[in-house]
Amino acid sequence: MELDNKLRILADAAKYDASCASSGSRRKRVEGGFGNTEGIGICHSYTPDGRCVSLLKLLLTNYCIYDCSYCVNRISSDTPRARFTPEEVVNLTIEFYKRNYIEGLFLSSGIIQNADYTMEQMISVARTLRQEHLFGGYIHLKAVPGASNELLLEAGTWADRLSANIELAVDSELRELAPAKSHLQIEDAMSKIGFGIADAADRSNARAQSPKFAPAGQSTQMIVGATSASDSVVLAKASELYKKQKLRRVYYSAFSPIPHADPALPIIRPPMIREHRLYQADWLLRFYGFKVEELTTPESPDLPLDQDPKLAWALRHRDFFPVDVNKASRAALLRIPGIGVRNVKRILQIRRYHALKLDDLAKLKISIAKTKYFITTSGDNPAALQIDSKRLPKKFEPQPRQMALFEARSGEL
Amino acid sequence: MKQVLIEDFPAWRTQARELIQAGVEPSQVHFVDGKSGQPLLFDEPAQDQPKPEATKVPAEFLKLASVAAQYRDPDRWDLLYSVLHRLTNGEPYLLKIDVDSDIRRLRLMEKAIRRDIHKMHAFVRFRKIELEGDAEYIAWHRPDHYIVRAATPFFARRFGNMRWAILTPDESAYWDGAELIFGPGAPRDAAPDDDGLEDLWRTYYASIFNPARINLRAMRAEMPVRHWATLPEAQIISNLTREAGFRVQTMIKDQAPSALPWVPQQATLQALREAAIRCEGCELHKCATQVVFGAGPEGARVVLVGEQPGDEEDLAGSPFVGPAGRLLSRALEEAEVDRSALYVTNAVKHFKFIERGKRRIHAKPGGIEISACRPWLEAELEAVKPELVVCLGATAAQSLMGRDFRVTRDRGQFQPHRWAKQIMATIHPSALLRMPEPDRREQEYRLFVHDLALIRPYMQT
Ligand code: SF4
Numbered sequence: 001m002e003l004d005n006k007l008r009i010l011a012d013a014a015k016y017d018a019s020c021a022s023s024g025s026r027r028k029r030v031e032g033g034f035g036n037t038e039g040i041g042i043c044h045s046y047t048p049d050g051r052c053v054s055l056l057k058l059l060l061t062n063y064c065i066y067d068c069s070y071c072v073n074r075i076s077s078d079t080p081r082a083r084f085t086p087e088e089v090v091n092l093t094i095e096f097y098k099r100n101y102i103e104g105l106f107l108s109s110g111i112i113q114n115a116d117y118t119m120e121q122m123i124s125v126a127r128t129l130r131q132e133h134l135f136g137g138y139i140h141l142k143a144v145p146g147a148s149n150e151l152l153l154e155a156g157t158w159a160d161r162l163s164a165n166i167e168l169a170v171d172s173e174l175r176e177l178a179p180a181k182s183h184l185q186i187e188d189a190m191s192k193i194g195f196g197i198a199d200a201a202d203r204s205n206a207r208a209q210s211p212k213f214a215p216a217g218q219s220t221q222m223i224v225g226a227t228s229a230s231d232s233v234v235l236a237k238a239s240e241l242y243k244k245q246k247l248r249r250v251y252y253s254a255f256s257p258i259p260h261a262d263p264a265l266p267i268i269r270p271p272m273i274r275e276h277r278l279y280q281a282d283w284l285l286r287f288y289g290f291k292v293e294e295l296t297t298p299e300s301p302d303l304p305l306d307q308d309p310k311l312a313w314a315l316r317h318r319d320f321f322p323v324d325v326n327k328a329s330r331a332a333l334l335r336i337p338g339i340g341v342r343n344v345k346r347i348l349q350i351r352r353y354h355a356l357k358l359d360d361l362a363k364l365k366i367s368i369a370k371t372k373y374f375i376t377t378s379g380d381n382p383a384a385l386q387i388d389s390k391r392l393p394k395k396f397e398p399q400p401r402q403m404a405l406f407e408a409r410s411g412e413l
Numbered sequence: 414m415k416q417v418l419i420e421d422f423p424a425w426r427t428q429a430r431e432l433i434q435a436g437v438e439p440s441q442v443h444f445v446d447g448k449s450g451q452p453l454l455f456d457e458p459a460q461d462q463p464k465p466e467a468t469k470v471p472a473e474f475l476k477l478a479s480v481a482a483q484y485r486d487p488d489r490w491d492l493l494y495s496v497l498h499r500l501t502n503g504e505p506y507l508l509k510i511d512v513d514s515d516i517r518r519l520r521l522m523e524k525a526i527r528r529d530i531h532k533m534h535a536f537v538r539f540r541k542i543e544l545e546g547d548a549e550y551i552a553w554h555r556p557d558h559y560i561v562r563a564a565t566p567f568f569a570r571r572f573g574n575m576r577w578a579i580l581t582p583d584e585s586a587y588w589d590g591a592e593l594i595f596g597p598g599a600p601r602d603a604a605p606d607d608d609g610l611e612d613l614w615r616t617y618y619a620s621i622f623n624p625a626r627i628n629l630r631a632m633r634a635e636m637p638v639r640h641w642a643t644l645p646e647a648q649i650i651s652n653l654t655r656e657a658g659f660r661v662q663t664m665i666k667d668q669a670p671s672a673l674p675w676v677p678q679q680a681t682l683q684a685l686r687e688a689a690i691r692c693e694g695c696e697l698h699k700c701a702t703q704v705v706f707g708a709g710p711e712g713a714r715v716v717l718v719g720e721q722p723g724d725e726e727d728l729a730g731s732p733f734v735g736p737a738g739r740l741l742s743r744a745l746e747e748a749e750v751d752r753s754a755l756y757v758t759n760a761v762k763h764f765k766f767i768e769r770g771k772r773r774i775h776a777k778p779g780g781i782e783i784s785a786c787r788p789w790l791e792a793e794l795e796a797v798k799p800e801l802v803v804c805l806g807a808t809a810a811q812s813l814m815g816r817d818f819r820v821t822r823d824r825g826q827f828q829p830h831r832w833a834k835q836i837m838a839t840i841h842p843s844a845l846l847r848m849p850e851p852d853r854r855e856q857e858y859r860l861f862v863h864d865l866a867l868i869r870p871y872m873q874t
Pocket residue numbers: 064065066067068071072073074075109110111178
């Protein structure tokens with residue numbers, strides 16, 4: 001098969017992995033080599049679906065011996081198949097990189113023969129890039145659960161990031177839909193990688209020039225909407241993984257229920273808004289000091305779709321408001337709907353010298369229409385008087401909008 | 414008013430330091446931007462002044478000023494001077510006040526420069542040429558601001574072992590493998606106009622894009638159209654978007670709706686029943702009250718399959734509890750078949766109807782819905798493993814025996830089937846309810862009871 005055709009099939013098959021970030025790693029160019037990573041990832045292009053192109057995202061092959069029912073590559077699917085040789089992937093990566101098209105490589109694969117063989121194939125791509133070509137760009141490798149400890153540890157020495165996908169939030173549901181997988185096995189792979197990361201950190205404390213191990217940490221992906229697991233279950237699993245496995249990111253991927261062909265072309269629209277709300281909630285957990293239990297209630301274990309989770313929390317906790325932007329603590333400021341982490345920082349700085357009024361906030365590009373009900377400032381703000389009004393939630397009912405608005409994967413709340 | 418010609422930031426810094434120390438008000442001086450090519454209206458001879466003492470300004474200001482100096486706006490020098498003047502005349506904390514209008518302008522400039530540099534790092538596209546066996550990588554890029562010197566060290570760090578050049582209209586940067594050299598600007602045709610690899614890159618670009626999620630606004634916001642001319646992949650954007658709708662359409666046509674993704678494999682009836690609650694295999698779940706799954710013992714020897722739930726079934730959540738169900742019960746009784754030993758279900762699990770005022774009128778399910786829902790029926794049969802399946806009416810019969818099965822022609826005939834030893838079809842009891850003539854109805858009812866009586870032998874071992 002021609003390279004062009006393989007690329008078409010194996011790039012297409014790779015696009016269901018939501019993760020595309022190339023950030024979080026610092027790797028200096030090796031003497032005589034090319035490529036580096038400087039911490040922030042760069043989006044080298046954007047596709048007409050508004051998504052960032054940062055890494056060359058490929059599957060080594062989309063042949064797979066498993067039959068995970070949520071996946072296009074499962075053995076029972078009649079999708080067209082192809083397989084790259086490791087050299088082909090190495091060359092594509094190098095040539096694309098040298099023309100400044102990409103930040104590096106994201107390599108995943110269907111399972112061929114067994115977990116170890118598959119992992120070894122992916123490792124050989126990374127090893128060749130690093131050792132033979134002195135490539136210093138970003139490499140994200142998929143960790144195959146069930147692969148041996150040695151292989152996972154070797155993968156970490158070449159890759160900037162490793163990710164083992166947890167797939168579904170509930171173990172029993174995973175075992176039902178993906179008979180070959182279990183949380184135990186996936187989290188075992190995560191702990192092995194986590195051990196490699198911690199070990200490298202210890203060594204680098206002792207010695208400045210010690211070998212790196214997955215410096216951009218590990219991430220995972222959870223499919224939402226394929227089973228009935230509620231958002232509170234999904235978020236609880238995510239925060240458990242953040243804590244226990246010290247993951248950098250959990251990606252949420254809306255399930256597109258299509259049996260045989262391209263599952264991203266839904267007949268039933270995948271729950272995009274839900275995916276977006278989960279990213280917002282994830283942000284609240286990691287950067288805003290929210291706890292999982294605060295984001296949903298026992299009566300409604302799913303995040304509301306028509307409101308962002310922070311606004312929903314605020315409407316349920318009106319007694320917390322209004323918050324005085326000129327006096328409140330950082331933690332309290334972070335709870336105000338419409339004010340994000342960056343603006344909280346700016347408010348804390350400015351207010352030492354200047355008492356903030358509503359129009360000052362507008363200058364910081366804060367949405368006054370949303371925020372005004374929840375704050376008091378040094379000027380007049382009659383809207384704050386409505387905080388206890390029964391009609392307040394009505395004011396936030398969404399106008400009909402374009403899908404586009406829900407596409408963003410993250411953002412300031 | 415005093416006029417000062419400024420070529421670059423160090424020049425402004427020297428001039429501004431002297432002017433501040435001389436106590437010159439911002440309104441008394443105008444900086445003329447050397448890059449924008451405006452001539453001085455009149456020249457003022459530089460006065461010889463004693464070497465000034467250092468003026469203290471926050472380090473943050475120098476950083477901010479050196480960035481704002483790259484902004485393509487001739488007024489930037491004046492703005493910087495007036496901020497410097499305020500900083501040194503009673504407003505030492507000015508920089509902290511982002512809401513001040515001068516500071517806000519500077520911050521916006523700073524942001525624009527950061528973004529422009531970032532976009533240059535992102536959008537430079539090298540084209541490879543071979544020169545006497547050596548590869549050289551050449552790009553032409555058009556930044557918005559004067560950022561070549563600030564943006565290109567990045568490429569030296571990254572592509573240190575390559576020889577490359579980045580040409581821009583204002584200024585160009587060359588890397589010979591050891592040193593970064595800046596030269597004059599260059600027109601676009603000074604760079605090579607092709608690179609064989611760009612076809613593969615476009616293939617990649619086209620393949621990772623998802624036509625079902627088209628969002629041009631987001632794409633243009635991040636990848637401004639003014640940069641498209643130098644991005645090889647941008648050539649195919651209009652084609653991709655034009656074809657996107659078509660690609661989505663054909664994919665949808667290719668993929669008949671199906672309940673399959675919701676149907677757990679090899680599940681018990683109870684697990685199936687629970688999973689069916691979430692089914693969105695076709696449109697019908699949207700208007701119906703609830704899914705109406707089959708009912709009866711898991712070990713039933715005979716399964717009856719109807720068409721779809723009706724109004725009462727839809728509300729009750731159980732099959733055959735409305736008028737047709739009562740008629741069925743009566744007929745089974747007369748045929749001496751114990752209904753409670755049967756498993757009773759439908760070919761389609763959600764009620765399809767048309768609203769007429771307050772009433773919901775039964776609508777016949779179409780082929781799409783029948784085949785979408787078939788996985789549920791098959792899963793039920795797989796779980797129950799009956800000896801006999803009896804199809805009540807054409808919908809059930811066609812679902813299990815194919816399109817050209819005719820109830821009128823083939824009723825009462827047994828044949829082997831994938832999901833049961835035998836399968837047989839008769840009419841649907843609701844057909845009897847619709848018959849206006851009592852005589853005809855009575856006659857058909859007898860035939861119906863007769864067909865049902867054929868079940869009896871299958872009820873015992
Ligand atoms: S193992 Fe991976 S590639 Fe294979 S079917 Fe499962 S999810 Fe898909």
